[in-house]
Amino acid sequence: MSEDQPPQTAPIVHTAETDAEALVAETSEGTQELQPRTLTESAELLRERGAVLRLPDGGVLDSADIDVEITDDETMIINMGPQHPSTHGVLRIMMELDGETVLRSKPIIGYLHTGMEKTGEELTYVQGGTNVTRMDYLAPLFNELVFALATEALLEVEVPERATWIRMLLTELNRVSSHLLWMATNGMDLGAVSMMIYGFREREMVLDFFEKTTGLRMNHNFIRPGGVAADLPDGWQEDVNEILHVIPGRLDEYDDLLTGQPIFRERTQGVGVLTAEEAVALGATGPILRSTGVAWDLRRDMPYMFYDQLEFDVVVGSYGDAFDRYAIRLNEIRESLRIIAQIVERMPEGDYRIQDKKVTPPPRRRIDESMEALIHHFKIFTEGFKVPEGEVYVGVETPRGEIGCYLVSDGSPKPYRLHIRDASFVNLQSLPIMMRGGLVADAVAVISSVDPVMGGVDR
Amino acid sequence: MFLASAGDPLFVDGINFAVALAVIIKVVLAFAFLLVSVLMMIWFERKIISDMQNRVGPDRAGPWGILQSLADGTKLFFKEDLLPDRADKRIFRLAPYLSAVPAFLSFAIVPIGGTITFGHYTTELQVADPPIGILFLLAMSAVAVYGVMLAGWSSGSKYPLLGSVRASAQMVSYEAALGLAVAAVVLYTGDLSTRAIVTGQEGLLRHILPSWNVFRLGFVPFFVFLIASTAELNRPPFDLVEAEQELVGGFHTEYSSIRFALFFLAEFMNTITMSAIVVTLFLGGPDGPGFHFLRWLWPILWFLGKTLVLLFVQVWLRGTLPRLRYDQLMDLGWKVLIPGSLVWLLILGGMLISFKWGLIVLGISVLFGAALIRARSLGAQRVGEVGS
Numbered sequence: 001m002s003e004d005q006p007p008q009t010a011p012i013v014h015t016a017e018t019d020a021e022a023l024v025a026e027t028s029e030g031t032q033e034l035q036p037r038t039l040t041e042s043a044e045l046l047r048e049r050g051a052v053l054r055l056p057d058g059g060v061l062d063s064a065d066i067d068v069e070i071t072d073d074e075t076m077i078i079n080m081g082p083q084h085p086s087t088h089g090v091l092r093i094m095m096e097l098d099g100e101t102v103l104r105s106k107p108i109i110g111y112l113h114t115g116m117e118k119t120g121e122e123l124t125y126v127q128g129g130t131n132v133t134r135m136d137y138l139a140p141l142f143n144e145l146v147f148a149l150a151t152e153a154l155l156e157v158e159v160p161e162r163a164t165w166i167r168m169l170l171t172e173l174n175r176v177s178s179h180l181l182w183m184a185t186n187g188m189d190l191g192a193v194s195m196m197i198y199g200f201r202e203r204e205m206v207l208d209f210f211e212k213t214t215g216l217r218m219n220h221n222f223i224r225p226g227g228v229a230a231d232l233p234d235g236w237q238e239d240v241n242e243i244l245h246v247i248p249g250r251l252d253e254y255d256d257l258l259t260g261q262p263i264f265r266e267r268t269q270g271v272g273v274l275t276a277e278e279a280v281a282l283g284a285t286g287p288i289l290r291s292t293g294v295a296w297d298l299r300r301d302m303p304y305m306f307y308d309q310l311e312f313d314v315v316v317g318s319y320g321d322a323f324d325r326y327a328i329r330l331n332e333i334r335e336s337l338r339i340i341a342q343i344v345e346r347m348p349e350g351d352y353r354i355q356d357k358k359v360t361p362p363p364r365r366r367i368d369e370s371m372e373a374l375i376h377h378f379k380i381f382t383e384g385f386k387v388p389e390g391e392v393y394v395g396v397e398t399p400r401g402e403i404g405c406y407l408v409s410d411g412s413p414k415p416y417r418l419h420i421r422d423a424s425f426v427n428l429q430s431l432p433i434m435m436r437g438g439l440v441a442d443a444v445a446v447i448s449s450v451d452p453v454m455g456g457v458d459r
Numbered sequence: 460m461f462l463a464s465a466g467d468p469l470f471v472d473g474i475n476f477a478v479a480l481a482v483i484i485k486v487v488l489a490f491a492f493l494l495v496s497v498l499m500m501i502w503f504e505r506k507i508i509s510d511m512q513n514r515v516g517p518d519r520a521g522p523w524g525i526l527q528s529l530a531d532g533t534k535l536f537f538k539e540d541l542l543p544d545r546a547d548k549r550i551f552r553l554a555p556y557l558s559a560v561p562a563f564l565s566f567a568i569v570p571i572g573g574t575i576t577f578g579h580y581t582t583e584l585q586v587a588d589p590p591i592g593i594l595f596l597l598a599m600s601a602v603a604v605y606g607v608m609l610a611g612w613s614s615g616s617k618y619p620l621l622g623s624v625r626a627s628a629q630m631v632s633y634e635a636a637l638g639l640a641v642a643a644v645v646l647y648t649g650d651l652s653t654r655a656i657v658t659g660q661e662g663l664l665r666h667i668l669p670s671w672n673v674f675r676l677g678f679v680p681f682f683v684f685l686i687a688s689t690a691e692l693n694r695p696p697f698d699l700v701e702a703e704q705e706l707v708g709g710f711h712t713e714y715s716s717i718r719f720a721l722f723f724l725a726e727f728m729n730t731i732t733m734s735a736i737v738v739t740l741f742l743g744g745p746d747g748p749g750f751h752f753l754r755w756l757w758p759i760l761w762f763l764g765k766t767l768v769l770l771f772v773q774v775w776l777r778g779t780l781p782r783l784r785y786d787q788l789m790d791l792g793w794k795v796l797i798p799g800s801l802v803w804l805l806i807l808g809g810m811l812i813s814f815k816w817g818l819i820v821l822g823i824s825v826l827f828g829a830a831l832i833r834a835r836s837l838g839a840q841r842v843g844e845v846g847s
Contacts, residue, residue: 078621085707086704191695194512257779258781261780263780263781267782267783439786440621440705440706441782441785
């Protein structure tokens, strides 16, 4: 117990008053002493307020930038959410306001938490798809895709080419539908209520195609380990071509309605600015990262499936503001449509799932004819298939950024550990930085531009 | 003499029983007309908006859903009336009336048509024609601010408080622009009475255009008034006071039942009244060509037609535009509308004295404007240098 140690590492001196403050917590790693508050660094104290409102540190924010002149009774703490029209579900944001200016804020999550990752450990790999598809419910096919890719990586199987192309077609369509929904809600959040309906109208076309193909509009459980659940329906080319034909015209209408609209530009330009360094430091991905000028798209930088054979551009912004994120999403719809057109041309003939009896359940008619088929069918649907021991991480690019599936197998038919790195969850932590110094109206624009999906955040 | 010039011919022979009865009938008719038109306006707005958004809109209650507002009103009437615990109860109860009553009162000065003769009495088709006319309108719209402000303040809740702070700032600053636009009309007409303003706009301007104020005064006061009145009404794109997406409903978040319905009523009634006022001030009121039969009818139809067009514009704006931000709204009010209408008022004043004076004022304003723009760009440069 030397006297010259810096205060933050100094052991607690046992006196009457510090003993009252000193807290001892029993953790899994043994007894840990919590420091009394008097020993907290002053720079650290500036960042927080009653241990409730804390801004992220780590080189992202200069603590000298925080105005300490404002005394406590001149600011107002306001809770936005979990029941609020603009928090996209049940996100709650605690904000410290000076008048209408947001000083500090903190996103609070967990209102939609249903323990899906833990549930995933209780379900077989066959059942896993229905579980993960409910996470990011606006991009369900991406959840299924990443889970299927991870499982296949553990199984070390190759899915047929057609299955992969079908997966690409569906996920790109899903990207279009997700971005269209974002266009709708973003318009709504800024007060352009008509945009709400227009975005949903176009999304409906895509969902109709999904319904025709997978039987459901959401939570498809269509992309499964080993391929896809069914082949594309007859005449799917016409349906997709119809989408490719109609949506670009509608996107031009959005351009007319919003892009050139002075009020819309004023509301979004220079709002919620994030620099490239901040975005990287905060782990943001997807349109948020690309809006700052970092051209990072897993489809191009770490190609999976057959994206390396396709031609598409990665759309990048330069200011990192809400308008850039709008423009990126609008143009990503166009890029996705370009990709879809190429997929339609290249779609090969063949099987839509692997013919591996241990992974793929046999078709219904084979069960009547073959004893082995019946046994395989029974085993796959009761016990599931066994996956070799190992661990794997697979990442794909969703409309919101990188979604990753970390899967650990202990050789049983159920995952030992399933973890999903969801893009919205990580992107949310850039909110306090983007909201800082803006008005309440800007806060709404910022939340909207992050495009959080609470199903994915809370899992 | 002043009173006589602005008065209703009904009162020329003094006040007797028939005159009093006529006044009461006019008041009741105007009240009923306004209430019905509010119901129709809500339905009209919802139908037009749903057409713009590829929806069907209300279609259950009555033919084409025309009774929808009646059904909604009945529902609201029977809802539980909540009084928040932390509310300032007396003011909380008072606020909806402060909002709704001025909306009724300001419609009283709007001339709906020409004159109508029954027996040997002749009366103007408007409830009242006070000599202070248009000042009464400004006073009433100022009182209505209190309704919104006190509603938010007395709710004892944070979102309504933010809404009421926005309301007081927004409505007070746009009142200035509104007043300056009205001043241009009053300056030209030389009278405050709405009837005099309307009769002053009859006839043709240079034998082509109707001599309405919108053409006579140039388009500036008209558009300033239109924008400022939209802001005064808290209608989109200036509905920051309610701002559902930001403030969850703003000042009326805590209101329910009939008190909420009163705010709703006041808002739509104010929309109708303001459109009628725009027609009166700038579009010649009931002025327009008519036929020789049913002479009293054509002015009323003209008035209703013009008002309907303006109401459609209001709905159209709502269907198209995103909402402005608080500081942008203030910028628009103080940096564009108020200086713009002030300069226009000066030029108009100069023109009224003589063409030469008008040109001189115009020259001075152009010079000042250029200097101002130069100063602003220099300032912006300096900010940029400091920033870098």
